[in-house]
Amino acid sequence: MDAQFWHQRWRENLIGFHQESVNPHLQRFWPEVVAPARGTTLVPLCGKSLDMVWLGKRAPVLGVELSEQAVAAFFSEQGLQPRRDREGAFERWHSGNLTLYCGDFFELETAQTRAVSAIYDRAALIALPAAMRPAYAAKLTELAPPGCQLLLITLAYPQAQMEGPPFSVDEAEVQALFGGHWQIRSLLQEDILERESRFRQRGLSALTEQVSLLQKTPPPPA
Numbered sequence: 001m002d003a004q005f006w007h008q009r010w011r012e013n014l015i016g017f018h019q020e021s022v023n024p025h026l027q028r029f030w031p032e033v034v035a036p037a038r039g040t041t042l043v044p045l046c047g048k049s050l051d052m053v054w055l056g057k058r059a060p061v062l063g064v065e066l067s068e069q070a071v072a073a074f075f076s077e078q079g080l081q082p083r084r085d086r087e088g089a090f091e092r093w094h095s096g097n098l099t100l101y102c103g104d105f106f107e108l109e110t111a112q113t114r115a116v117s118a119i120y121d122r123a124a125l126i127a128l129p130a131a132m133r134p135a136y137a138a139k140l141t142e143l144a145p146p147g148c149q150l151l152l153i154t155l156a157y158p159q160a161q162m163e164g165p166p167f168s169v170d171e172a173e174v175q176a177l178f179g180g181h182w183q184i185r186s187l188l189q190e191d192i193l194e195r196e197s198r199f200r201q202r203g204l205s206a207l208t209e210q211v212s213l214l215q216k217t218p219p220p221p222a
């Protein structure tokens, strides 16, 4: 999944992943399990998700998105006129509590995420093919300060039945990707095939949504 793939998706408005309302798992679990906002919430591969508006009412948000079209749509659909400037490899769009970096997430540096205390990943890890997921998990681990929490929403299904994205990422893979540096707690596993007709039409015989809470462990004493 290279940058061109995503730019074309946005150009052709093939954005079935975009939700017209705030994610219910975010609303349910964020207040319960994610520690009261101490810092910024990082939203990798953020698209123009309305979840950032919800999160931005609680704490500063830092979204990262490849597509300028998505970033521009996010602010204009919120009726906001962001300030724009350069920040390292990114163009920064900023209004109030909402900052979006337009550029490649893999270019983000730890100096830019020092204030981050929580991460929200919905449809980001599962947007990436298997070969890219270890690098994504390693980048999140590098960027997350110790103690940082990550609310992770993933899908699992028989991968042979459908081409991604979204890709299937089961609990075992979450463990393999993050287990070394994060404590992982499963919050929810739900069979959602019945209500997801678009995935049934694409040939799936099973589809589970998983919500996990991860906490970055401190580095071992030297």
Ligand SMILES: C[S@@+](CC[C@H](N)C(=O)[O-])C[C@H]1O[C@@H](n2cnc3c(N)ncnc32)[C@H](O)[C@@H]1O
Pocket (backbone or CB within 6 Å): 006, 007, 017, 018, 019, 044, 045, 046, 047, 048, 049, 064, 065, 066, 067, 070, 103, 104, 105, 106, 122, 123, 124, 127, 165
């Ligand atoms: C499946 S969408 C999910 C968007 C959002 N998380 C949501 O819930 O609506 C994945 C998004 O990641 C963006 N993207 C893909 N690769 C990226 C990268 N390397 N850096 C930043 N954004 C990227 C795409 O343009 C797309 O908007």
